[in-house]
Amino acid sequence: MLRKPSKEGAAVAALFSPHSVWDEFPNAILIVDYSHQMVVYANPVAEVSLDLSSKLLEGMSLHDLFGHNPELFQMLDAIKTEEVASQRQDLILNSGPARADHDPINAHVVVGALNHPDLLLIEWFPLEQQLRSERDDRLVQQVEANKTLMRNLAHEIKNPLGGIRGAAQLLEYELPDKALHEYTQVIIKESDRLQSLVDRLLAPHRKAHIDDFLNIHEVLERVRSLVLAEFPSGLKIKRNYDISLPDLLGDKEALIQAVLNVVHNAAQALRSRIEQGDAEIELTTRVVRNVTINKQRYKLALDLHVIDNGPGIPDEIKDKIFFPLVSGKEGGSGLGLTLAQTYVQQNYGFIGCTSKPGTTDFQMQLPFRLKTEGK
Incomplete structure (x- = not known):
């Protein structure tokens, strides 16, 4: 069930839209009204992560959004009752009735206090995203290292390759027995093939x-x-x-x-x-x-x-x-x-x-x- 935000909640929600600083955050952000256990603001990343628009999210109860999620609610309670600034842990954000057809989100979740007695912040990023980012960074570094290696190797091959091809052409011209041209042609054609390979290695480094x-x-x-x-x-x-x-x-x-x-x-x-x-x-x-x-x-x-x-x-x-x-x-x-x-x-x-x-x-x-x- 959706709850209508209180007048105070609606006023607070107005502070976060339409151009909030939270909109620029790279991670998913929800601002929640602890007293009413509902969402008052969702940033664009949260909309994408939850596959729900901010219009649907704002005013939605946390139970409808996340269903049975005791770890998340314990984190929220800890901020209010233990008066700590933040709580963080890896957990599964379950799908409540409003997201019944969506998969749970395996995420690193941070819950923090805001400068308002009833408002708390929930921030998360999918753990798969972190693993992918780390994998992509490693791959970029490895690809860059291999590109440098191959570029240097291609340059080292290119110069002697031209000499080999030129020598084969001169040898073919001097050979009295045309039957031997078969062998010089092998050298020339293989040199051309290697030259083509070298050109392909060097091509992507051009601007x-x-x-x-x-x-x-x-x-x-x-x-x-x-x-x-x-x-x-x-x-x-x-x-x-x-x-x-x-x-x-x-x-x-x-x-x-x-x-x-x-x-x-x-x-x-x-x-x-x-x-x-x-x-x-x-x-x-x-x-x-x-x-x-x-x-x-x-x-x-x-x-x-x-x-x-x-x-x-x-x-x-x-x-x-x-x-x-x-x-x-x-x-x-x-x-x-x-x-x-x-x-x-x-x-x-x-x-x-x-x-x-x-x-x-x-x-x-x-x-x-x-x-x-x-x-």
């Missing part, structure tokens, strides 16, 4: 052209047409777009290549299902609010998912798929996902992946920025 706005769905449609041209039968690429998304400031060609690498990688993993005719890739776009990407906070970001129904990524390489020269398929160069990660990072974004047999989900997040940001 991105992030100077114009683009429609992400035009990028996805281009990728979709390219992949379906290569796999004309047996593969279905579903669109699940939010067409209301604003334009994105970014390097269009780099993002086409990044998404193409991810989608093409998924198609390669689906070869057996393509032969059976039931391979499927889903492209999903949504907007997310108040997210942290590469330690930078953004109010709005693109949340793009590339989901396939393939066999999943082998466990032994699951944590290394963005590293150079790591490939899950025979004959793969192991550069596609590395380059995708690099191109997305150049556009201030990030790629992550979750995988299990039957479902692999590559998630890209890219901030919606102004031209003046990041300069």
Whole structure:
């Protein structure tokens, strides 16, 4: 049941809207009226976390919101009865009648006193978010270290490689027996192949052209047409777009290549299902609010998912798929996902992946920025 806020509660609630300092907080915030056991204010992150609007939350009883949650209510009681400034612990925020169709939230919760006799603050962030942030930070550091290593290695290979190719050409010109040209051609062709590999290693380190706005769905449609041209039968690429998304400031060609690498990688993993005719890739776009990407906070970001129904990524390489020269398929160069990660990072974004047999989900997040940001 929803309770109507008291006149005092309504007056207090007015202090928190519409442009409260709490709105800028990166974690979910509820201000609660302890006497009436109800919510008087919810910030935008809390709205997203609870999947309820502030209009519904404000005036809602804590029991309707969180159901049977003795640990949370004990924390609230401790602030009032023991007169301590704050309480914090990891706990499960259960789903009450108002959230009966939602999963509980595994979170680190802080309850604190405010400068008002009846008001308390409840703040939380999902523990999965913390674990993901720590994992993403480690991955970024590892990718950066590997990029530096590969760039240096590529430069060391490039110079002697040109000498080898040139010497093979001179040798071919001097050889009297044309039958021996077969061997010099092997040297020349393999040198060219290595040169192409080196160029691919160096390519992402060139400066991105992030100077114009683009429609992400035009990028996805281009990728979709390219992949379906290569796999004309047996593969279905579903669109699940939010067409209301604003334009994105970014390097269009780099993002086409990044998404193409991810989608093409998924198609390669689906070869057996393509032969059976039931391979499927889903492209999903949504907007997310108040997210942290590469330690930078953004109010709005693109949340793009590339989901396939393939066999999943082998466990032994699951944590290394963005590293150079790591490939899950025979004959793969192991550069596609590395380059995708690099191109997305150049556009201030990030790629992550979750995988299990039957479902692999590559998630890209890219901030919606102004031209003046990041300069």
